[in-house]
Amino acid sequence: EVRLVESGGGLVKPGGSLRLSCAASGFTFIYTMNWVRQAPGKGLEWVSSITSTSDYKYYADSVKGRFTISRDNAKNSLYLQMNSLRAEDTAVYYCVRDVLDWGQGTLVTVSS
Amino acid sequence: QAVVTQEPSLTVSPGGTVTLTCGSGSGPVTSGHYPYWFQQKPGQAPRTLIYDTTKKHSWTPARFSGSLLGGKAALTLSGAQPEDEADYYCLLSYSGFHVFGTGTKVTVL
Numbered sequence: 001e002v003r004l005v006e007s008g009g010g011l012v013k014p015g016g017s018l019r020l021s022c023a024a025s026g027f028t029f030i031y032t033m034n035w036v037r038q039a040p041g042k043g044l045e046w047v048s049s050i051t052s053t054s055d056y057k058y059y060a061d062s063v064k065g066r067f068t069i070s071r072d073n074a075k076n077s078l079y080l081q082m083n084s085l086r087a088e089d090t091a092v093y094y095c096v097r098d099v100l101d102w103g104q105g106t107l108v109t110v111s112s
Numbered sequence: 113q114a115v116v117t118q119e120p121s122l123t124v125s126p127g128g129t130v131t132l133t134c135g136s137g138s139g140p141v142t143s144g145h146y147p148y149w150f151q152q153k154p155g156q157a158p159r160t161l162i163y164d165t166t167k168k169h170s171w172t173p174a175r176f177s178g179s180l181l182g183g184k185a186a187l188t189l190s191g192a193q194p195e196d197e198a199d200y201y202c203l204l205s206y207s208g209f210h211v212f213g214t215g216t217k218v219t220v221l
Contacts, residue, residue: 043213046203046211099210100163100169103157
C-alpha cells in the first residue's frame with residue numbers, strides 16, 4: 001500500500017523559513033514526486049516537481065526562487081525547503097507521487 | 113503559466129449523467145497535456161480519478177470516464193450516486209510544469 005506522510009508544518013512568521021518532509025513507503029521510490037498546496041477554502045495549486053534522480057526540478061512562478069524541492073532516495077523521502085514565506089503561502093501542503101497518490105497533507109500557517 | 117478553466121458548479125440528478133470540462137487558455141487540450149482528474153470531498157485529501165486522459169486509478173468507480181471533447185479534457189459521470197457530490201479538479205501538464213483547473217463543485221440533487 002502506497003503511504004505518504006507529510007511533516008514539518010506549523011506556524012511561522014512572514015519572512016521565515018520552514019522545511020517540509022514526506023516519508024514514502026509501500027512502493028519503490030523511483031517516481032517523479034510533487035508538492036501541491038491548497039489555501040483555506042481555495043482550490044489546488046501545483047507547487048513543485050522533482051524527477052526520480054533529481055535531474056529536473058520544476059517550480060510554480062509563485063514560489064520560484066523561494067522554495068527548493070529535494071529528495072533522498074536512500075531514505076525514501078521528499079523535502080520542500082520554504083524560505084521568505086508570505087501570508088499567501090498559508091495552505092495545506094500535500095506530497096503526491098506522480099500525481100497519482102496523495103498524502104494527507106501538513107498545514108503551514110504564515111502569520112505574525 | 114497557463115490558465116486552466118472549469119465550470120464553477122454543476123448539478124446532476126441521482127442516476128443521471130454529467131460531463132465536466134477542462135480548457136486551456138493557451139489552446140486546445142490534447143493528449144500531450146496528460147489530463148488528470150481529481151475528486152475532493154470536504155475535509156479530505158484529493159484522490160486521483162483519471163490520469164493520462166482516460167486511464168483509471170485502481171479505486172476509480174466504473175461510472176467515471178475521461179476523454180477529450182471539443183478541444184477540452186472531459187470527465188463524464190454516468191449514473192451519479194449521492195457519494196459523488198464533491199469538488200472535482202483537472203490538471204494539465206505543460207512540459208514538466210503542471211496547472212490545476214479552477215475546480216467544479218458537483219451537486220447530486
